[in-house]
Amino acid sequence: MHNKKFAPMRVKPLNGWLLRGSLLLALSAGLSGYVQATDAVTPIKPAPAPQGELSPQANYVLRCLGCHRPDGAGSPAGGIPDFNHYVASFAETERGREYLMHVPGVVGASLSDNEIAEVMNYIMQRWGGTSLRANFQPFSAEEVARLRQTDVGDVVKYRRIVVAELQAMGLPVADYPWP
Numbered sequence: 001m002h003n004k005k006f007a008p009m010r011v012k013p014l015n016g017w018l019l020r021g022s023l024l025l026a027l028s029a030g031l032s033g034y035v036q037a038t039d040a041v042t043p044i045k046p047a048p049a050p051q052g053e054l055s056p057q058a059n060y061v062l063r064c065l066g067c068h069r070p071d072g073a074g075s076p077a078g079g080i081p082d083f084n085h086y087v088a089s090f091a092e093t094e095r096g097r098e099y100l101m102h103v104p105g106v107v108g109a110s111l112s113d114n115e116i117a118e119v120m121n122y123i124m125q126r127w128g129g130t131s132l133r134a135n136f137q138p139f140s141a142e143e144v145a146r147l148r149q150t151d152v153g154d155v156v157k158y159r160r161i162v163v164a165e166l167q168a169m170g171l172p173v174a175d176y177p178w179p
């Protein structure tokens, strides 16, 4: 019987594993040969890196919520100002708009200019409340690009300058624990 040695009952366990091993080797060699052959004809390109921008809501959740909280209330005792009914005051002056582009979360977020503009507009509209003026000017990607280029130095000190200006205009600004 020419196929006697392949009869399962007659194969010793070790031989069985060796046999299966060589079958697997042969199979994978055959498969990789197939893939290589296919490659030569139709190169398989790696999937492009994701280029799509996320929605402002998604970016807020992923990049901002950890510090600013789901309700925008932040953690005033921890130095994270409350957005509610305050944050849109910053949009009223050129310096205020510039300050917003240099807060730690925005500087470190590696978002595109457009995503920063959108997440900032989202914050203004969602939590600006009574500080959001009827003439609110939304941020654009172009403005973000321009304001990010400036150097405001120490952002905590810069906030004080901005806040003094806003308060002189009668605009509300969130309490902030740093001297």
Ligand code: HEC
Binding pocket: 059, 060, 063, 064, 065, 066, 067, 068, 079, 080, 081, 082, 086, 087, 100, 103, 104, 105, 106, 109, 119, 120, 123, 155, 156, 159, 174
């Ligand atoms: C690691 C914590 C942290 C994260 C994350 C963070 N922020 Fe902030 N944010 C702060 C702190 C601290 C301040 C106060 C800045 C200062 O010291 O002047 C601030 C201030 C702000 C302000 C101005 C509020 C005010 O009253 O001064 C805005 C607007 C803001 N952040 C937006 C964002 C956005 C948008 C994101 C996400 C892309 C973000 N932040 C992520 C910590 C954070």
